[in-house]
Amino acid sequence: MKLRTMPWAVKSRFLASLGMTSLQFPVMVFLAMASGAAPSLRAQVTPQRLLDSGKEPQNWLMYSGDYAGRRFSALDQINTSNAGMLVPKWAYQTMAGGKFETTALVVDGILYGTGQDNRAFALDARSGRPIWQYQRALPVDIRPCCGRVNRGLAILGDKVFLGTLDAHVIALDAKTGSVVWDVTTVDYRKGYSITLAPLMIKNLVIIGVSGGEYGIRGFIDAYDAATGERKWRFYTVPGPGEPGNETWEGESWKIGGAPAWITGTYDPATNTTFWTTGNPSPSNRGEGRAGDNLYSNSLLALDPETGRLKWYFQFSKHDDHDYDATQVPVIVDQGERHLILQANRNGFFYVIDRTSGKLVSANPFAKVTWSDSKDASGAPIARKDASPTLEGNRVCPGAAGATNWMSPTYDPQTQLFYVTAREQCDVFSTAPQAYEAGHAYYGSAYFPNDDAAPFTGALRALDPNSGKIKWEWKHPSPTWSGVLSTAGGLVFTGDAEGNFIALEAASGKALWHFQCGASVYSSPMSFAIDGKQYVAVAAGSALFTFALP
Amino acid sequence: MPRPNFQRGKLWPRRRRLGFLFGCAVVVACAAAAVTVRAQEKNPFSGDAKAAKVGESQFRANCAFCHGLGARGGGRGPDLTRAQKRHGNADADLFRTINEGVPGTAMPQNGATQQGVGMTEEEIWQVISYIRSVQAKAPAQIPGNAAHGKELFYGSATCSTCHMIEGKGGRLGPDLSTTGSARSTDYLVESVRNPSRRLAQGISEAMKEFSQEYETVTVVTAEGTKFMGVVLNEDHFTLQMMDTREQLHLFEKGKLRSLEKSRESLMPAYDQKMLSDKDLQDLIAYLLGVGAL
Numbered sequence: 001m002k003l004r005t006m007p008w009a010v011k012s013r014f015l016a017s018l019g020m021t022s023l024q025f026p027v028m029v030f031l032a033m034a035s036g037a038a039p040s041l042r043a044q045v046t047p048q049r050l051l052d053s054g055k056e057p058q059n060w061l062m063y064s065g066d067y068a069g070r071r072f073s074a075l076d077q078i079n080t081s082n083a084g085m086l087v088p089k090w091a092y093q094t095m096a097g098g099k100f101e102t103t104a105l106v107v108d109g110i111l112y113g114t115g116q117d118n119r120a121f122a123l124d125a126r127s128g129r130p131i132w133q134y135q136r137a138l139p140v141d142i143r144p145c146c147g148r149v150n151r152g153l154a155i156l157g158d159k160v161f162l163g164t165l166d167a168h169v170i171a172l173d174a175k176t177g178s179v180v181w182d183v184t185t186v187d188y189r190k191g192y193s194i195t196l197a198p199l200m201i202k203n204l205v206i207i208g209v210s211g212g213e214y215g216i217r218g219f220i221d222a223y224d225a226a227t228g229e230r231k232w233r234f235y236t237v238p239g240p241g242e243p244g245n246e247t248w249e250g251e252s253w254k255i256g257g258a259p260a261w262i263t264g265t266y267d268p269a270t271n272t273t274f275w276t277t278g279n280p281s282p283s284n285r286g287e288g289r290a291g292d293n294l295y296s297n298s299l300l301a302l303d304p305e306t307g308r309l310k311w312y313f314q315f316s317k318h319d320d321h322d323y324d325a326t327q328v329p330v331i332v333d334q335g336e337r338h339l340i341l342q343a344n345r346n347g348f349f350y351v352i353d354r355t356s357g358k359l360v361s362a363n364p365f366a367k368v369t370w371s372d373s374k375d376a377s378g379a380p381i382a383r384k385d386a387s388p389t390l391e392g393n394r395v396c397p398g399a400a401g402a403t404n405w406m407s408p409t410y411d412p413q414t415q416l417f418y419v420t421a422r423e424q425c426d427v428f429s430t431a432p433q434a435y436e437a438g439h440a441y442y443g444s445a446y447f448p449n450d451d452a453a454p455f456t457g458a459l460r461a462l463d464p465n466s467g468k469i470k471w472e473w474k475h476p477s478p479t480w481s482g483v484l485s486t487a488g489g490l491v492f493t494g495d496a497e498g499n500f501i502a503l504e505a506a507s508g509k510a511l512w513h514f515q516c517g518a519s520v521y522s523s524p525m526s527f528a529i530d531g532k533q534y535v536a537v538a539a540g541s542a543l544f545t546f547a548l549p
Numbered sequence: 550m551p552r553p554n555f556q557r558g559k560l561w562p563r564r565r566r567l568g569f570l571f572g573c574a575v576v577v578a579c580a581a582a583a584v585t586v587r588a589q590e591k592n593p594f595s596g597d598a599k600a601a602k603v604g605e606s607q608f609r610a611n612c613a614f615c616h617g618l619g620a621r622g623g624g625r626g627p628d629l630t631r632a633q634k635r636h637g638n639a640d641a642d643l644f645r646t647i648n649e650g651v652p653g654t655a656m657p658q659n660g661a662t663q664q665g666v667g668m669t670e671e672e673i674w675q676v677i678s679y680i681r682s683v684q685a686k687a688p689a690q691i692p693g694n695a696a697h698g699k700e701l702f703y704g705s706a707t708c709s710t711c712h713m714i715e716g717k718g719g720r721l722g723p724d725l726s727t728t729g730s731a732r733s734t735d736y737l738v739e740s741v742r743n744p745s746r747r748l749a750q751g752i753s754e755a756m757k758e759f760s761q762e763y764e765t766v767t768v769v770t771a772e773g774t775k776f777m778g779v780v781l782n783e784d785h786f787t788l789q790m791m792d793t794r795e796q797l798h799l800f801e802k803g804k805l806r807s808l809e810k811s812r813e814s815l816m817p818a819y820d821q822k823m824l825s826d827k828d829l830q831d832l833i834a835y836l837l838g839v840g841a842l
Contacts, residue, residue: 143660143666143667143669144666145666146666213666214666391618392618429609429613429618431605431606431609431610432606433603433606433607433610434603439669439672440610440666440668442610444609444610445609445610445613445614445618446614454762474785475785476783476784476785495784495785497783497784497785498784499784499785499786501785510785513785513786515784
């Protein structure tokens with residue numbers, strides 16, 4: 001609630017709590033502005049600041065930390081020699097149930113985050129005290145798949161941007177949380193929702209949709225950050241007359257899925273934005289949608305000004321194992337080689353030339369049984385007998401994949417790519433079902449197999465050159481935590497047992513851990529304020545921060 | 550999509566239970582809303598074979614993970630083809646069980662599982678139609694002599710050394726008070742004849758805060774003391790265990806001289822010599838009878 005819209009009694013109480021009368025309040029604001037009271041808050045996050053995010057490592061300006069999607073912090077105050085001394089500094093509780101998946105942003109001392117059920121908040125990053133809180137009034141009939149989650153905000157100018165569970169994009173005033181504009185992307189009742197953090201490129205808010213469980217037709221949209229006006233839409237399932245439409249049987253393209261539910265990356269040098277897409281619908285039943293099903297499970301290179309497709313690479317053709325390619329496509333340069341690295345849900349670690357979209361290499365980073373051969377380009381090909389059957393067919397990785405939406409990280413110092421791997425095979429079974437708008441449309445069921453050994457997981461350090469695993473940190477069970485690397489020679493990750501862990505990036509040796517009391521379902525980040533470095537992660541319903549004593 | 554999320558070792562926030570209590574309070578407060586749900590006590594699709602067919606698909610997608618294909622119960626959920634349902638037999642009972650879940654068990658609230666979409670009211674009724682189409686017409690005559698089964702449990706079969714039923718028995722193995730109704734008969738037989746095949750609760754217990762599998766563990770402390778027992782919980786850094794003398798031990802793994810885990814159950818495999826087929830049948834009759842189905 002903004003101060004000026006507060007009822008008088010509330011306003012008096014609010015000001016009294018600050019030790020002020022309503023007469024004093026404007027005076028105080030004026031004095032603060034005039035004296036440039038510390039910490040100085042720069043009002044505007046310009047497109048240039050986003051491009052130069054590496055110059056201000058104290059801030060975390062976008063979901064993956066930088067346009068390359070590396071989730072790497074150049075801060076090194078916390079390092080291999082002192083990480084063992086880390087202590088919790090503050091926690092912020094959303095008091096909401098369900099998975100808390102946010103990656104916070106930090107800009108000039110203010111932390112912006114999102115919570116379950118489309119909560120958003122701004123905190124004093126030094127103390128954790130809220131500056132404003134927002135919660136969207138969601139329609140009662142939304143049934144988003146997989147939890148009422150959100151993974152974060154984007155920021156530009158004096159606004160933060162939120163994708164909502166009822167498929168709106170809204171701009172909030174960064175200082176007050178007031179809604180500046182609110183646009184409907186599509187009718188949520190058909191099964192669409194938005195859970196990702198938007199990506200800002202120049203003056204555009206770029207988002208994609210979730211809904212691969214409903215037979216939606218996926219798309220990626222760009223909106224004018226100032227007005228909310230839609231500038232372009234790219235359908236991830238091409239319509240009649242468009243290239244790729246022939247990869248769908250009959251009318252199946254209309255409900256083809258291919259949602260884009262993880263934040264993309266951006267290469268300013270070529271003015272190209274990279275987005276990834278999820279499963280074709282129905283996810284585990286290929287009957288009725290014969291063909292490759294473009295552009296499901298693909299990497300898309302788009303022109304951010306127009307949404308024009310420059311090239312695509314499809315990881316899992318005609319997928320029937322729910323192998324969404326919605327993992328952050330990480331931009332890495334190695335000398336003259338301009339690459340995209342992606343550890344895919346299907347169990348392969350792909351290295352792709354991002355100028356051409358051609359495959360460089362694909363090597364398994366987890367147990368894989370769906371493919372046992374490669375085509376001439378080196379891309380893995382699905383085994384004919386790996387498809388789900390009515391009785392069930394055991395395939396690895398399982399339905400949750402060898403990894404999932406949790407972010408990987410690329411550390412330019414070790415030149416290693418770190419990813420959360422899940423070792424879990426499942427029995428895939430079909431469940432034939434008619435499409436009905438807005439109703440779940442899996443065409444599938446899945447079961448844990450009867451393996452004697454329990455599911456496990458690991459943080460794996462992959463060498464992009466060889467595709468080999470350099471080291472691994474074993475998790476007792478598969479985790480949904482992402483990974484952060486820092487210039488202090490550290491990687492941070494969480495586990496399903498509730499630990500937040502600091503490891504030596506070069507060796508995988510654990511240097512520190514903290515028990516958060518609930519599974520980590522988020523990807524960590526780092527920031528600094530007053531010259532002090534913090535690491536933050538969401539777990540349970542709390543956002544935790546850690547720093548040196 | 551990130552739908553599947555069943556895993557062992559997960560800590561489920563305690564807050565969820567409080568949330569449930571709060572939810573109940575809201576339901577009581579909003580009596581008007583409750584009436585609209587209660588108004589429909591009968592399945593609108595009752596006897597509709599087409600609805601049962603649609604319900605089968607919904608069942609496979611939403612329920613079969615624990616209850617098995619064909620609703621016969623996997624290693625994780627009750628056999629729903631039995632005529633008796635522990636939490637009520639009427640249509641309205643089944644609807645409530647599916648929609649609201651069963652607190653204190655692995656049965657989650659519809660749509661609140663963090664995986665999958667959940668079902669609409671219509672889809673729940675279709676699932677109920679499916680369950681009705683596959684379940685036995687009348688309560689099965691349980692073969693075997695339950696009274697003799699009870700004697701075996703507390704006597705010569707020595708089950709109660711490690712297992713508790715309704716407050717009486719040992720602590721080292723799982724409490725079996727509700728196991729008869731919560732697992733299929735095949736699973737019970739397998740658990741007695743071949744307990745290591747699938748440990749206590751299978752490989753996952755979907756919605757429990759954490760799943761105890763009763764893995765066997767042997768540790769040697771820094772001082773050289775050896776303990777053998779079962780894992781109650783563990784993470785990468787710590788272990789919480791009960792030894793064979795029912796003593797709790799809480800360890801930091803890094804400080805132990807050695808730690809070995811095994812998925813060979815501490816429970817002996819009861820072969821024909823130890824427990825005849827007839828005695829096993831009596832024992833299962835007893836297990837099925839406790840918890841007053």
